[in-house]
Amino acid sequence: MANVHPLQPGLVHGGRVRVLKPSSSSSTGPVVYWMFRDQRASDNWALLHAADLAARSSAPLAVVFNLFHRFLGAHSRQLGFMIRGLRLLSLRFQSLGIPFLLLRGDAVDTIPELLYRCGASYLVTDFSPLRQVRAWKDDICSRVCPGVAVHEVDAHNVVPLWVASQKLEYGARTIRGKIHKLLPEYLVGFPELPILENKGKAWDPPEIDWDELLADVLRRGEDVPEIRWCEPGEEGAMEVLKGSKDGFFTKRLKNYESDRNDPLKPKGLSGLSPYLHFGQISAQRCALDAQALRKSHPKSVDAFLEELIVRRELADNFCYYQPHYDSLQGAWEWARKTLMDHAGDKREHIYTKEQLEKAKTADPLWNAAQLEMVHHGKMHGFMSMR
Template structure:
């Protein structure tokens, strides 16, 4: 991915160090507010303030027990109300087309997560089917007082949330917490941003407020007794997923879970920050040097590690590798959060109609251009093109589950060149 011409060293150079956990807690106690910044929380539905039922955290995007603002908020609210807390996760029958590779990775991470939560005395409930049915039913059965949700900019998830808010009891409050972005999406900007350039300054101004250390996650003050979790047969569940999605098998090089994610970030042997950061600035766009990349993307995608934690840890290496640190923060914060902004404020984010006008015009102007090669979807999937570089990138995706970021841009542009209908590449 290309970066702005601005020298990366200057981008984050004036960012102050985060306040200590102690000072953050003191501020929260003094102001009598949540330990989570109020800007990170949105109230989707008011409830009955006198309710004493448990707090339920519906987790889906941020699948971790550590450094999770949504979980911190759920436990904090439960302690304030002198009640218990539980985590619910819903597996969809058709998880948006995912196969063994994605689902196996996610489920193995959830298995570790369940144990981590149990160590914190927080029960984990796993449901299968429609979240719009399972979550309201669970809340009503538990006589819950508060539902805490992860944030997602995607259209379907937002529709599910609206439906859940309508289905739950009037007494249940619903809070949405952005634990995925360093600066909450709705705080960073209230409109669709044109580019990284237009959102960068907005995010930078807010980093001193939001790029702070996490408070210690407290143990709930009450044991959850509303319902006993059903024992999860993880081995059978994973086995079923691997069998049904065998056409896209699991990968061996990428170990799932929170522990593995932290090892990739800070491992003594091959951690990104501890062993490979020094070469990131020079090597990140070189496909011949795959170790030049962080390797954190799978963990970001499933929320197994907090980008905020990664940013906090990266700043500890700024004096040694200033260019690499600032470039990493630019990529991980500004560029990632621009993507959330686009998906949230552009309703047609997954279609050609959602592209900027100049892009649509360019495609229209060249729609009738002569194409030397036209390939079918099957030919592209099997890497049967006349371009060895493109074929290598495609095969890397097929067999290794990832593609170098710099090659991904080339890969996508060639698909446009090799198809007649400009709408097909979007599919």
């Protein structure tokens, strides 16, 4: 990564923000928030930081999302859900008077070009632990003009990754204490979005043809169709979290501790995974609202917070500090040794990729989990750990 510089606290805790590239001038040009991982207007530390920078210098603010072609092999199932959420989000920003721009292409080209065109003073961006995204940011930092500062905000984790730990953690037991120690400092309520003046003078965003965009995405990825069991967007996420009809907190939290590891009780799970993955809901918001229910359901709340905070943030830690997170090279030495020791063992069954994909194995548990993935786009948490 680029050299990281400390930042003095402002509206957002200074430990949550890293300066990837300082500015060489005191420009008061527009502030651009490149939204990527945290696709929401509410409870978003990155948006709050960008708005704070804009308010302090009376500069315009805009939010930009760069759409890649099938990032990490995404199909219509993932892209359709994301774009439908972005469509709703664009309307939310419109109501806030904040321009929303949709770019298409390689971010290393589109983002610097936009910054140059509008004379930006700041680029604020979401944090991601993924190798490819970090490389993009390094490239962007090297391309933008000296007068543009680049700030990265961890709005995805409750405790910012680089604050929670500065090394690869062995497991939940080694990171749990570090995270819990920092929760009183970071698990706090969200401030109001600053009132912005001069919001849209730097942009006249073109209309986005969402229907055509969706049609194009669905056409390209039609081999993996969309799912219909969850409604995208911030409102859909809050309905799943605490809606009056079947909200997790209102109806199902009480049994979470006992039911979450029973694949025969799918309603025992929160159902929040797609929203957390695309950043359509804040994990911190979920945690804050869960804490308020601890007196009524202490064991279930503690179990939920363990999954929501410790286990999720352990995954980010692994991807950030283990350069080979997506290959067997990234496994711990004992795991690689065990695999090698048993590489020559006789197998009762040897399956083709097609047999595994179509759930045509002799293992009914594998078949059931695979079919759930094919038809519902998800796998029960207990099964994914087996």
